Amino acid sequence: MEQCELPRPKTRGDRIKAALPHILPFLSWWPLVNRRTARADLWAGLTGAVIVLPQGVAFAAIAGLPPVYGLYAAMVPVVVAALFGSSFHLISGPTTTASLVIFANVSQLSAPGSPDYLNLVLALTLLAGIFKLGLGLARLGGVVNFVSHSVVTGFMAGAAILIATSQLGHFCGLTLPRGGSFLDTWIALISHLPDVNPRVLCIGVTTLFCAVAIRKLNPKAPALLLAMVIGSLVSMAINGPAHGVALVGALPASLPPLSLPRFDLDTLRILVPGAVAVGMLGLAEAVSIARAVATRSHQHIDNSQEFIGQGLANVVGSFFSAYATSGSFTRTGVNFDAGAKTPLAAVFSAVFLAAIVLLIAPLSAALPIASMAGVILVVAAGLINIPAIRHIVKTDKGEAGVLLATLLATLFTELQFAIYAGVILSLLLYLRRTSHPHFITLAPDPDSPHRALVNVRRRPLPECPQLKILRLDGSIFFGAVNHIAEELHRIAEKSPEQCHILILGSGINFIDAGGCHMLFHEAGTMRLSGREIFFCSLKSEVLELLRRGGCLARIGPQNVFPDKSTAIAGIISRLDPERCACCHTRVFAECAARPGGEEEGEVRKEMEAAGGKPF
Structure with a gap:
């Protein structure tokens, strides 16, 4: 059995030889x-x-x-x-x-x-x-x-x-x-x-x-x-x-x-x-x-x-x-x-x-x-x-x-x-752009097999009457917290009937202590008014900082989901059943299992059989 030859330790001459091209680039x-x-x-x-x-x-x-x-x-x-x-x-x-x-x-x-x-x-x-x-x-x-x-x-x-x-x-x-x-x-x-x-x-x-x-x-x-x-x-x-x-x-x-x-x-x-x-x-x-x-x-x-x-x-x-x-x-x-x-x-x-x-x-x-x-x-x-x-x-x-x-x-x-x-x-x-991250309102596309979420500004689609889905494009740091809080309040005032908010966090690259404090405050304020804020698709670094800052406990671990599919399935089951029963929008596939979903399903099948466009 051949014995493995151990690498020769680098001498001072070897180190000098390796450093010379950095000191005298023309040698390279x-x-x-x-x-x-x-x-x-x-x-x-x-x-x-x-x-x-x-x-x-x-x-x-x-x-x-x-x-x-x-x-x-x-x-x-x-x-x-x-x-x-x-x-x-x-x-x-x-x-x-x-x-x-x-x-x-x-x-x-x-x-x-x-x-x-x-x-x-x-x-x-x-x-x-x-x-x-x-x-x-x-x-x-x-x-x-x-x-x-x-x-x-x-x-x-x-x-x-x-x-x-x-x-x-x-x-x-x-x-x-x-x-x-x-x-x-x-x-x-x-x-x-x-x-x-x-x-x-x-x-x-x-x-x-x-x-x-x-x-x-x-x-x-x-x-x-x-x-x-x-x-x-x-x-x-x-x-x-x-x-x-x-x-x-x-x-x-x-x-x-x-x-x-x-x-x-x-x-x-x-x-x-x-x-x-x-x-x-x-x-x-x-x-x-x-x-x-x-x-x-x-x-x-x-x-x-x-x-x-x-x-x-x-x-x-x-x-x-x-x-x-x-x-x-x-x-x-x-x-x-x-x-x-x-x-x-x-x-x-x-x-x-x-x-x-x-x-x-x-x-x-x-x-x-x-x-x-x-x-x-x-x-x-x-x-x-x-x-x-x-x-x-x-x-x-x-x-x-x-x-x-x-x-x-x-x-x-x-x-x-x-x-x-x-x-x-x-x-x-640059500071103005980074301190004014955009909220994009999303809605499921009925023509997509998996009902992909699309920007409602580019394609007007009906939204869930109880749930506002937003994507935040930008990081949550001290320079942006006021703008993000103001945008959340503006959205809540503009759509008071949509009690809950789901934020897709795939575009959030990092969050600092100021951002964590803001989310802590906003989550508590929304809960006092009978509303809930949910998150999904957060990066592991962001999620870890929310946990260390105590913000995750205030938001509630049950309100944070790994991806949008899991989030929508988990949130739909917690919506007001009485409002779901009289809802004719039915934008999610999961809505079929909600009260009134059976009748809507029958109507959908009849319209599809007649060549009409489904809901």
């Missing part, structure tokens, strides 16, 4: 890299580098930074997020929302583009990264769920309008006051319309039209980059600089320089709200994109690990002249469609971008600002998700209200307040 996918995947990732990375080139320049302009800083944000942070995140395809980097929130917060403290402004932006980036990293290390990946889809959709739509508004001056060749409100900018634009520079407008319109046309004709082509090249050629053809066409200027052909974010306590206090807003938006954006692409790649996404990756990307990036980054809708989609197999594609993208910056940076000297404004308008238009807005408006009026409130708050208040307002409204809407 690195064994998947081979010549085939590396080739696919190489081409996907090259495509991503070409795509991010015009986007980085545009996003930096939105953030009030020199154009090259948008490219810096697409280098080091991209690599860090890819190595320490959980998604195989998510591409991080500069985004419109982060750029806009940064500009809204920091432009109030310093002049955009100045050295002090840049230092504040990097300090805010560091704080946002620490916030993200802290949530990830605490395994609080679920916190991103508090930023609902309606809040993000409304904020993105509002941000798109603000971005477009901020670029209209560059697009038309007008000098508009910076830092004004949404309405102030439009009023200034309308008052300066006669001063529009036609050559600048021509370049902007040409760039915008070409970007849209190229996307339509060939979605895989680098439309924004090609459109900016065309805009530059048009500027040269009409001798733009000699007629007031402003140029971006040459970008420095250098890799991201080292930087050291500095701030004092007063600046820290001012920057924290904006950093939290950037962090929450960035996490919601990154996780939603990672989940969306994971449905196509069939990969599991770890929210908390994604938080860690995004947090480290911002923390490390702030020391390499990169401002706040997050996941990118466009670049992630392009990365997946280009055939990326592992996060190595993001690393290749950053390497290729660095090489491109070193080689072609001087060529940006001929790029008109109007052309860049046209590209930004195209990017802004893509942020307004019309199908999502239409879906929200059609399906849920409450969420539509949250979307509209977030959009208006984005336009007319500080951006971080708009995010917080949207989140608070979403939470209030």
Whole structure:
């Protein structure tokens, strides 16, 4: 007989080896890299580098930074997020929302583009990264769920309008006051319309039209980059600089320089709200994109690990002249469609971008600002998700209200307040729904073989004159007890002839001490008035809490049934026989055994024999 070999106890080395993939996530996918995947990732990375080139320049302009800083944000942070995140395809980097929130917060403290402004932006980036990293290390990946889809959709739509508004001056060749409100900018634009520079407008319109046309004709082509090249050629053809066409200027052909974010306590206090807003938006954006692409790649996404990756990307990036980054809708989609197999594609993208910056940076000297404004308008238009807005408006009026409130708050208040307002409204809407559970009135269906209980609102059916059957859809907790008690009183007053109430509890997920106390009180009140309340189909956890709280004894164990069939059979036998004798409704099959049921049965048989509809 062979002796069973006992499992070898785990050594310290085994435990370290098992923990390493959690500390260094790239160790879990690195064994998947081979010549085939590396080739696919190489081409996907090259495509991503070409795509991010015009986007980085545009996003930096939105953030009030020199154009090259948008490219810096697409280098080091991209690599860090890819190595320490959980998604195989998510591409991080500069985004419109982060750029806009940064500009809204920091432009109030310093002049955009100045050295002090840049230092504040990097300090805010560091704080946002620490916030993200802290949530990830605490395994609080679920916190991103508090930023609902309606809040993000409304904020993105509002941000798109603000971005477009901020670029209209560059697009038309007008000098508009910076830092004004949404309405102030439009009023200034309308008052300066006669001063529009036609050559600048021509370049902007040409760039915008070409970007849209190229996307339509060939979605895989680098439309924004090609459109900016065309805009530059048009500027040269009409001798733009000699007629007031402003140029971006040459970008420095250098890799991201080292930087050291500095701030004092007063600046820290001012920057924290904006950093939290950037962090929450960035996490919601990154996780939603990672989940969306994971449905196509069939990969599991770890929210908390994604938080860690995004947090480290911002923390490390702030020391390499990169401002706040997050996941990118466009670049992630392009990365997946280009055939990326592992996060190595993001690393290749950053390497290729660095090489491109070193080689072609001087060529940006001929790029008109109007052309860049046209590209930004195209990017802004893509942020307004019309199908999502239409879906929200059609399906849920409450969420539509949250979307509209977030959009208006984005336009007319500080951006971080708009995010917080949207989140608070979403939470209030959720609390209102959970604190107002619905009572559904049910009645047996005579056409069903087992007389299934159906909603009388959807199909009007006669009810038992003595018994009201209700289904409670929602939990009984302290926030809902007043509403449930009021609904029970309203139902009792509306149907006084129905002495008893049967509540189907299959939809009650839990009950707390406040709910138990309320049922204890209601059961006693109904019994004093000669009525009874019955329950059936309660979950075992709910039933156990009712027993421990003494509520089951007040309701009466004989009034609690395991299922609806047993409940109806047990309750029918306890109804008033005199009322049953003169009842012509007879909605239950058990009614045939009640007084008067024999005569009703004979009439039923005669009607069925004559082709009439039975009772």
